[in-house]
Amino acid sequence: MSDSHKDGSTKWSSDDGQFRRQVSSFRDDIQKGGRFEPEVGRYHLVVSLACPWAHRTLIVRKLKGFDQVPDLLPVHVVDSLLGPEGWSFVPYDDPPNLGVPGTGNKIPGHEGKKRIRDLYKTADPEYSARCTVPIIWDNKNNTVVSNESSEIIRNLNTAFDDFIPDRFRGLTFYPEDLRAHIDDLNGWIYDTVNNGVYKSGFATAQSAYEQNVKPLFESLDRIEKILSDGRNYVVGGKLTEVDIRLYTTIVRFDPVYVGHFKCNIKTIRAGYPHIDRWLRNLYWNEPAFKDTTDFEHIKAHYYQSHPQINPTRIVPVGPLPPILPLDA
Ligand SMILES: N[C@@H](CCC(=O)N[C@@H](CS)C(=O)NCC(=O)O)C(=O)O
Incomplete structure (x- = not known):
């Protein structure tokens, strides 16, 4: 299952003020016996x-x-x-x-x-x-x-x-026994959260903005509830692609999406204690998350690359710190 819309559109906004993400064009895999054989150095x-x-x-x-x-x-x-x-x-x-x-x-x-x-x-x-x-x-x-x-x-x-x-070897973030559950979560999290922040932020009509920002926060409420039993991973008691895909949106949320994309009904740190705990655990305890997260680069990109949203291109200083410590 891919995340892309199926409408083939290459435009980023349309007449109704809604942001539409284009379909990806290159869709092959690296696999033995295929066009793209696994190799080092290639x-x-x-x-x-x-x-x-x-x-x-x-x-x-x-x-x-x-x-x-x-x-x-x-x-x-x-x-x-x-x-x-x-x-x-x-x-x-x-x-x-x-x-x-x-x-x-x-x-x-x-x-x-x-x-x-x-x-x-x-x-x-x-x-x-x-x-x-x-x-x-x-x-x-x-x-x-x-x-x-x-x-x-x-x-x-x-x-x-x-x-x-x-x-x-054999380590997978899409394990066989969890696939149905992962597919279900990916579906609504992609649409309302991962892409929901973009649909809110790039909307060019009030109605389009509200039609997207409200479902975004309903989904955050839903995720908060899932995590409210204290679990560190969204599904199956282990790290899966659901955590990976959710993390990359949530870690950008307070530093960028709250301000730049007007996703400001609540912040993660003040409004979603369980999502925030889950986020801090991944960031501080799993080097693959912290080492690949560059807040300066993230903020500079968004605030400077969309003059239609931020014509001055000023990059806000906060929030400080960009992510709270583990034991906050
Ligand atoms: N469906 C793609 C979406 C990737 C995507 O939209 N990337 C954005 C950056 S966040 C991009 O490269 N945009 C370049 C442009 O719009 O010119 C994927 O998940 O790989």
């Missing part, structure tokens, strides 16, 4: 640290131990600013405070490419849709394997199991 992950969809892939990459194998799936981080030309590669090699090895554009053979768009155009000269992150780049065939994060994170459960240390 695939690259291109991300923005600001993007919640890309953030999912960074978390799974780290949880699966790919960072322990040189050249397994190197990460390339774009500049925080999303300009009129789309995402561009950072002009320096090691931007500060990354938490992941940022190599800019050091994809062998493509060093001259300044923008994500240039990679998409290499993969498909006819490509005319938005050039989104994350992407998995195949440097053997010079193409994009996938630009759909929900499918990338599923694929990474197994794609490279032959190359990673033993303890990471």
Whole structure:
């Protein structure tokens, strides 16, 4: 199941003031016997640290131990600013405070490419849709394997199991026995929370905004209730893709979505004590979450990249701290 809308639209807003996310175009998997064979030194992950969809892939990459194998799936981080030309590669090699090895554009053979768009155009000269992150780049065939994060994170459960240390093999965040439950949660959390913050923030009509911000907070109420028995993971007593996908929205909520996207009925820290406890546990106790979360980059991106929402491009100082300590 993918997260994308099925309407094929490439527009980001429509006549009724509603934000519509485009359908992802590259939808392959890395798998034995397929077009994209698992190999070391062949695939690259291109991300923005600001993007919640890309953030999912960074978390799974780290949880699966790919960072322990040189050249397994190197990460390339774009500049925080999303300009009129789309995402561009950072002009320096090691931007500060990354938490992941940022190599800019050091994809062998493509060093001259300044923008994500240039990679998409290499993969498909006819490509005319938005050039989104994350992407998995195949440097053997010079193409994009996938630009759909929900499918990338599923694929990474197994794609490279032959190359990673033993303890990471077989580790999956979409276990067989929980699939029906995970699919159900993913469905409404994607629509009302992950994408709900965007639909609220990018609405260009009062009615469209209210039609999305209210269901967003109803879903947060529902999640708060699920977590109110003190559990650390949303489903099945273990870390699953539900936690990973929810985390990347919730960690951005108070620093960005409350202000920039007008999702301000409540904050997480003051209004949702159980969601906040769940969030702090993941951030402070699981390095894959903390090490891939860069609040400066996140705030800079949102507040500076959408002049239609924030024409001054001023980045707010708070909230301080961006996330509360574990024992708050
Ligand atoms: N369905 C995609 C959505 C990815 C997406 O929308 N990424 C945004 C950043 S948060 C993007 O790259 N936008 C670039 C643009 O609009 O030009 C996925 O989950 O992988």
